[in-house]
Amino acid sequence: MHDASIAFATPADAPRWMRWLVFSPLARIVIFAALFIAFSFALGGLMHVLGWGGKQASALEHGLAQLLLRALPALLAYLLLVKLVERRPLGELAPSRLLPDGARGALVGLLLFSAVVGVLYLAGSYHVIGSNPDAKWLPALLMVGLGAGIGEEIIARGALFRIVEEGLGTWLALIVSALFFGAAHIANPGATVWSSAAIAIEAGLLLGMLYHVTRSLPFCMGLHVAWNFAQGTIYGIPVSGAPADGWLVSTRTGPDWLSGGVFGAEASVIALGLCSLCTLTLLVVALRRGSIIPCRPWQLLLQRFDRR
Numbered sequence: 001m002h003d004a005s006i007a008f009a010t011p012a013d014a015p016r017w018m019r020w021l022v023f024s025p026l027a028r029i030v031i032f033a034a035l036f037i038a039f040s041f042a043l044g045g046l047m048h049v050l051g052w053g054g055k056q057a058s059a060l061e062h063g064l065a066q067l068l069l070r071a072l073p074a075l076l077a078y079l080l081l082v083k084l085v086e087r088r089p090l091g092e093l094a095p096s097r098l099l100p101d102g103a104r105g106a107l108v109g110l111l112l113f114s115a116v117v118g119v120l121y122l123a124g125s126y127h128v129i130g131s132n133p134d135a136k137w138l139p140a141l142l143m144v145g146l147g148a149g150i151g152e153e154i155i156a157r158g159a160l161f162r163i164v165e166e167g168l169g170t171w172l173a174l175i176v177s178a179l180f181f182g183a184a185h186i187a188n189p190g191a192t193v194w195s196s197a198a199i200a201i202e203a204g205l206l207l208g209m210l211y212h213v214t215r216s217l218p219f220c221m222g223l224h225v226a227w228n229f230a231q232g233t234i235y236g237i238p239v240s241g242a243p244a245d246g247w248l249v250s251t252r253t254g255p256d257w258l259s260g261g262v263f264g265a266e267a268s269v270i271a272l273g274l275c276s277l278c279t280l281t282l283l284v285v286a287l288r289r290g291s292i293i294p295c296r297p298w299q300l301l302l303q304r305f306d307r308r
Contacts, residue, residue, distance in 0.1 A: 006165075006166050006293070007086070007088060007091065007092065007162060007166065007215075008023075008086040008088055008166060009166075010023040011023075022085060023085075023086075024167070025163045025164055025166060025167030025168065028081060028085060028086070028159075028163050029159060029160065029163055029164075031081060031085060032077050032078065032081045032159045032163075033077075035076070035077035035080055035081065036073050036074055036077040036155070037073075039072070039073035039076050039077055040069065040073040043068060043069055043072060043073055044069060047065045047068070047069060050065075052064060052065035053065045053069075059136055059139045060138065060139060062139060062143075063138060063139030063140070063141075063142035063143050064142060066139075066142065066143035066147050067142040067143060067146055067147040068147075069147070070143070070147030070148055070150070070151040070152075071146065071147050071150035071151040071154075073151070074150070074151040074152075074154040074155050074159075075150065075151075075154060077159075078093070078154050078158055078159060081159070091215065092158060092162070092211075092215055092216060092217045093158070093217045093218065097216055097218050097219075098218045099218075101214070101216045101218035101219040101222065102218040102219070102221060102222040102225075103222060104219060104222065105210075105216075105218065105219040105220060105221060105222025105223040105224075105225075105226070106222040106223065106225060106226040107222075107226070108222070108223050108226075109222060109223035109224065109225065109226030109227040109230065110226045110227075110230050112223070112227065112274065112275070112278065113226070113227045113230040113231055113235070113265075113271075114230065115274055116265055116268070116270050116271045116274055117235050117237075117265070119270045119274070120252065120258075120259070120265065120268065120270055123254070123258060123270070124253070124254065125252050125253055125254040125258050125259045125268075126235075126237075126250060126252055126259075126265075127250060127251050127252070127253065128236075128248050128249070128250050129249050129250065129251055130248075130249035131247060131248060131249060132236075132245070132246065132247055132248075132249050133247065135233060135245045135246055135247050136245050137233045137247070140229065140232055140233045140245065141225075141229055141233070144228045144229070144232060144239050144242060145225045145226075145228050145229040145233075146225055148224065148225075148228055149221045149222070149224035149225035149228065150221050150225075152181075152184075152224065153207065153217055153220045153221045153224055154217065156177050156180060156181050156184075156204070156207070156208075157177065157207055157208060157211040157217060157220050158211075158217050160173075160176065160177045160180055161173045161174070161176075161177040161208050161211055161212075162211070164176050164177065165212070165293055166293075168295060169292075169293045169294050169295035170212060170286075170291075170292045170293045170294075171292075171294075171295055172295055173208065173212075173293075174204075174205055174208045174209070174212075177204060177208050178200045178201065178204025178205050178208060179200055179204070180204075181199060181200055181203060181204035181207075182196040182197060182198075182199045182200025182201075182204055183196060183200075185199045185240050185241075188240045188241035188242070188263070189238075189241035189242065189243075189262070189263075190238070190241040190261065190262035190263040190264075191240075191241055191263060192263070192267070194257075194267060195241075195260075195261075195263040195266065195267040198266060198267050198268075198271070198272050199240070199266060199267075201272060201275075201276065202266065202271050202272045202274075202275035202276060202279075203224075203266070203275065205275075205276075205279045206275045206276075206278055206279045206282070207220050207223070207224065209279050209282035209283055209286065210223065210282060212282070212286055212291065212292075213282050213285050213286055213289075213291070228240075231244070231264060231265060231266075232244040232245070232246055233245070233246050233247060234246060234247055234248065235248055235250060236248045236249050236250040237250060237252070237260075237264050237265050238262065238263065238264035239264055239266075240263065240264060240266060241262065241263045241264065244264075252265070257269050258270070
């Protein structure tokens with residue numbers, strides 16, 4: 001069962017230097033990061049030439065620019081990593097899985113965040129004070145929805161979680177990818193050590209386990225996109241500290257540990273608790289399947305890379 005969960009294994013005839021400088025987990029992560037940075041700089045220059053990121057750009061142009069900047073460099077870097085370095089089929093991002101898995105993930109994300117809002121409402125923290133039918137939903141969908149959902153899932157789950165899991169096992173992959181995901185949000189507006197820890201636990205662990213169980217990046221992307229879109233555009237709650245322009249105009253009251261404070265509901269213990277329950281459910285599924293890849297001692301890593 002473990003072998004079926006591993007997308008890549010070092011070719012048996014690969015020379016020793018390639019095992020460490022090309023095919024090892026660290027090398028593949030470094031290659032992905034270098035490609036991502038290069039594509040990000042190139043695309044950033046293109047957006048500057050087009051003027052889509054400037055003050056004169058329309059809201060739609062700015063949203064499209066953010067979608068491209070957040071998603072395209074990660075996607076191109078991942079495609080090159082898989083096709084040129086790992087040389088394998090792109091099963092976790094196969095075109096046939098994009099719509100069905102993406103839709104299922106979006107439904108889960110919408111229901112999950114709606115459950116968070118429902119509990120906040122019952123606890124007396126979430127209040128609707130009006131509506132805003134003119135909310136700019138399309139730029140939000142492009143930027144904090146699709147842009148963040150696609151780009152961040154490729155980086156955190158497709159590259160980091162998957163590659164670390166292949167080399168060092170599921171438990172370390174969960175820890176490393178979750179810590180990275182939490183740290184990546186530390187510079188957001190209103191972020192604190194607590195909000196980053198909450199993001200790491202509720203989203204980093206949940207999405208890592210979701211990828212482990214489904215082996216589908218579109219499923220993870222769909223959940224991520226719908227969570228962000230529901231939070232900001234439907235319920236009018238800041239998305240990881242970014243101001244919301246929602247169809248519902250809302251406020252949250254009570255202590256920050258309950259409401260999430262200025263960072264948004266992601267820093268609430270309600271979101272932390274509900275997402276953790278989902279993570280535990282996925283963990284039970286993985287344990288029953290026997291799909292957890294055990295941690296391997298460092299001295300056995302080379303032997304692991306020899307396997308097809």
